[in-house]
Amino acid sequence: MPELPEVETVKRTLNELVIGKTVGHVEIRWPKIIRRPQDAGEFARLMAGETLHHVGRRGKFLLFCFDSKVLVSHLRMEGRYRLDRENVPVDPYTHVIFHFTDDTSLRYRDVRKFGTMHLFRKGEEWRMLPLKELGPEPFSNSFSAESLALSCRKTTRAVKPMLLDQRAVVGLGNIYTDEALFRARIHPLTPAADLTMPQIKTLHEAIVETLGEAVKMGGSTIRTFVNSRGHAGFFQQKLQVYGRKGMPCPRCGTAIEKIKVGGRGTHFCPACQIRVTGS
Template sequence: MPELPEVETVVRTLNSLVAGKRIDRVSVLLERIIQQPKEIEVFQDALQGQTIHRLERRGKFIRFLLDDLVLVSHLRMEGRYGVYAADEPVEKHTHVIFHFSDGTELRYKDVRQFGTMHIFRAGDELTAPPLHKLGLEPLAPEFSIKALQAAIGGKPTKLKPLLLNQEAVAGLGNIYVDEALFRAGLHPERPAASLSPAEMKKLHGAIVSVLQEAVDAGGSSIKSYVNGQGEMGMFQQQLHVYGRTGEPCSRCGTAIVKMKLGGRGTHYCPKCQKIRKAQ
């Protein structure tokens, strides 16, 4: 599933490609993608004539800011957007097409068909599902050590599943939680309540630095992710633990271990990320 860096890259790319374009009409080829309104005709009619002013990210969601509406899109496992000329053949697994007045189209493709789209009146999207319970934005100025401590400090929950909880920190997923915990030297099973102030500071810094570096690299193309121009991300070349089971740790040479934690594959170095008491 695309995580914060990948979604941020998609948003930045699409802003350069579709901001300012007017939607003439919308074709919905797979109804299950549309979550709100449920009536496909209402969805299509609402978007007709709207202009895309800009795109923004909230957690792993994309917000299309229109004239007086906001379209909220989640890519889920393998959703992707691309801009095409109207006369280009429509590829397989294309489920929604936004036809623009300039003769181009924004097409949403999704092999797994798990993606979602919701329409709201501008401003209403932040107080209703699916955005209303999202937690801290880790690349926002408000994401301080104190804010992270307030969100997760004192909780008995293990670090890995807690950081994957979108109500705690929005946008983190399997890749970047594993990488941040490695960078901070923290075992994925450490209870959040056991972290010392110094360890919380390390975790905060690791989350921010890993995410920012990944954004700068265009995200990680682990499976099918590409940006709005069909380009791969390159951060996978900088991963230290994720997907490196059995390979030597870049710090100490110990073999990277993979285990199941909270139903998710979790990668760590057993020497650099020992479970130990708070210092």
């Protein structure tokens, strides 16, 4: 699933490609992707004539800001956007097409059909799901070691599931949570409430650094991720534990292990990330 660095990369690319374009009409080939309004026909009607002014991001969500509407889009597992000329053939995995008035179209392609789109009146998106319960952005002043400590103290869960929840901090998924915990030398099964303040400060720094480096490198292309120009990311070349089961730890040489934590495949170094007794 695209995480913050991948979504940020898509956002930046879309801002280079589609700003100022006006929607002529919307073609919806798989209505279940449209979650708000529930009537896909109403969605298409509301979008017609709207000009796109900016593409933003909140956590893992893209925000398409039009004249009077904001489209909140979640790519989920394999969703992607691509700008094409109208005469380019449409493949069977393209499910929503925004036909612009300049003979181009923004096409939403999703092999698994897990992506979602919510349409709001401008300003309304912050007061409703899926955005209203999200935690702080990792690069903002509102995300600090102190705010992370508060989230840790309020939960009985292990640290990895807590970080995946999106309420302590947004944007982390399976890849970058594993990488940040490795940098911080914290075992993923450690109860969040048991972390000391020095550990939390180290984890906070690891989260910010990991995500920041990944953004600079265009995200990670593990399976199918590409940006809206069709370019892959490069951060996978710097992954230290994720996807490296059985390979030597880059820090100590111990074989990387993979376990299930909260139902998610989780990579860690058993020597560098020791699960302390009682946790």
